[in-house]
Amino acid sequence: MEGEQQSSGILRSMDAEQLREHAHKMVDFIADYYKTIESFPVLSQVQPGYLEKLLPDSAPDYPETLEHVLNDVQEKILPGVTHWQSPNYFAYFPSNSSIAGFLGEMLSAGFNIVGFSWITSPAATELETIVLDWLAKALKLPHDFHSTGQGGGVIQGTASEAVLVVLLAARDKILRTVGKGALPKLVTYASDQTHSSLLKACQIGGLNPEFCRSLKTDASTNYALSPEVFSEAVSRDIASGLIPFFLCATVGTTSSTAIDPLPELGKIAKVKNIWFHVDAAYAGSACVCPEYQHHLNGVDEADSFNMNAHKWLLTNFDCSLLWVKDRSALIQSLSTNPEYLKNKASQGNMVIDYKDWQIPLGRRFRSLKLWMVMRLYGLEGLRNHTRNHINLAAYFEDLVGQDPRFKVVTPRTFSLVCFRLLPPANTEDTNKLNRDLLDSVNSTGSVFITHTVLSGQFILRFAVGAPLTEQRHVDAAWRILQEKATALLGSL
């Protein structure tokens, strides 16, 4: 691909002018995608195995053209894409793409550095430290989380990795005190609403899964973890000779955006010498707004705090932000120092090497996109972004409240509305009714919502958060829900 073929039309592995020409075409392809995004079914309607029927069963020996590939993207790939960026996407939680985030991804892919150590691109490490401090200030996180002290922030891929690395740091910290043999006695705590990534982290870390306490919640606390329940569990475990060492509290649970009472939980954790992690993966984005920052009250008691800029803060996936108060605990668990990575700056402890704050060695230049998002929108832009979605969710909540056939089942705090269709007199299986409504609505391709189960009840989740979503999309989604409900109820 090099040398003599340079002047021919064959695509070189890298060449500035060929890159320019082809990338301009890709920009137009992607801009056209966004222009026509509402024309696709939000939830892909293909059947399992659809793609192997459309693609050859081995790679081509010789190059094909970009036009050929883009044609295949249009005809074969796009039908299998679920359009997370569609304004009619209300499923799970959002995963924001934005113009600034996309530009940051481009620039990061352009440099294509692998920033494991400071020396591999000092700007990648230093910009990450700086923008994490910027966001810590915007969220009014306590100063202990800033890089200027013993703590600091780091970009992880996902909240799963964030909770894993702090769990490992906490595990190794307590084992340094009580001895390695105590691993089977360690106990973690979280509510039964906590994200499944905590249990996965416990499995990975070799903890006894029986001692990963999933503490029961119910409607009486709006599915928040009760400090009394936590305190009793800890006392019981200590009495049994076990060793409580980790608590994960959530601000904005996945099922219903429940908010665990951080101040009370944090006080208990502190007294009992338990690492206190706060997972605000989704709701953290709203906390750039002063009027939502009180939901983080109590975070000053936490040892670590996580939010996903890639969910709802206009930063393309992946970009999960983790702050810790004691970075040395992370580094003690995750550092390696092979000869081939040694360099003066690292050996002299003059710099941060983020490889020692995370699971992988290599890392992309992800701070670029977060930096570009913060600069191209400004904090006011980010505040308006989340406020707008929260307002649209409140609007949807009102719509649901006006139709007596439906019920909002938990108080709405952020941009998620949990609701269900109520049973008419002639049906008993309300869960099946709502499951059927979900399937019926999603099969239209005009809207995509998902579900959860709370206290045994099948609940519909309507999560506003796609950047292109406007009131008309919320109205259209609600119309479809009403129509499908009418059809279902009529057929009973």
Added chain:
Amino acid sequence: MEGEQQSSGILRSMDAEQLREHAHKMVDFIADYYKTIESFPVLSQVQPGYLEKLLPDSAPDYPETLEHVLNDVQEKILPGVTHWQSPNYFAYFPSNSSIAGFLGEMLSAGFNIVGFSWITSPAATELETIVLDWLAKALKLPHDFHSTGQGGGVIQGTASEAVLVVLLAARDKILRTVGKGALPKLVTYASDQTHSSLLKACQIGGLNPEFCRSLKTDASTNYALSPEVFSEAVSRDIASGLIPFFLCATVGTTSSTAIDPLPELGKIAKVKNIWFHVDAAYAGSACVCPEYQHHLNGVDEADSFNMNAHKWLLTNFDCSLLWVKDRSALIQSLSTNPEYLKNKASQGNMVIDYKDWQIPLGRRFRSLKLWMVMRLYGLEGLRNHTRNHINLAAYFEDLVGQDPRFKVVTPRTFSLVCFRLLPPANTEDTNKLNRDLLDSVNSTGSVFITHTVLSGQFILRFAVGAPLTEQRHVDAAWRILQEKATALLGSL
């Protein structure tokens, strides 16, 4: 950012035409970067803390323009970038950016889906399965690794994650047989040349670090693991009541591209019921060439195989490819099934949910870039790409061999040359001499190489692999090495 500001010049969170306009500007910025890439010092010459002096200490409240940001990238970020894509980059191992890989990154960032389960974008899962099968065929991996049987391939972020997930699968598999209490007795094996990510994986998995055997190698085997040494270690451990369960062999070690003898090691592992992982993170790319495929002989005995398309196969970082023979072992260790992620396709076991093959929950649409690389270059293009670098390394090896002051210290197999400056009569510290040569060469900014230590000797590594590297860059690098050597030797 929505609604009333739509018609103004303010950047919206997303808008097809604003995206088009801004992304075209970014394309030109990046193409210009590649056009001028040789004008920058390859290794950034900034001092620790340089960036905080250049940037404000908090995020702006109001939006700034792309021009302003790009100006800062040029003036403040670029000096802190180490240019992995420079043709004068010969450090570590390469991290290829390519036109096709870059286009794939753009498209993936454009869709910005989070493909944890099949339903979240069936195309993302199915294309991944298909292209991993394509590459398995191109590498002539045994059929057991194809998705059509009990095995299959998956894209991990890095080789660190690949070795971690198979270590966890192997750990849990053996513990299901011998009981969970046996965790402290488990033993892993690898040579002392094995990548540091294995030890990190052991730490993460809660294994006893003392029982992570780092078996000694030396020049007599060109730093490959001796089957006898492995076999004796296993026997000794079994006799001590320990439980051998995991072997990591490497094809192309990080220090010197040593190749462990897969057939012999694999046979021992099989007899002893030890999970056999093959790490070909770097050298796997060369094995798309028929003339290098024999280096994978014996991989049919392996339980898992890993190579990094993001190193040397023109696929932008990150894209680490892992194949396993028994996908159920991975899934048993890594699956979670919370209510909010349930869907018909997953519950019916009709599809692959790659979330259960990896550490994180969320995942980017990374198969797009690998697919585009394979299609836009074809297998012949990829073969020529690696052959070209291997030829340039052989050429460099010849240059070194012609200068009696230098010595090639291990046989060159792929595109890495390990060499050192020999001591003149009047110096004893050859290691310091070579360290000084390394610093002297890298401080020119005209070339970037790194080092390793083999048998206590400080060795210089010259790794060819950047897509833009041509013979003239190798010549220039060698000239600098010679000049700096002359200066150093003259000053003794």
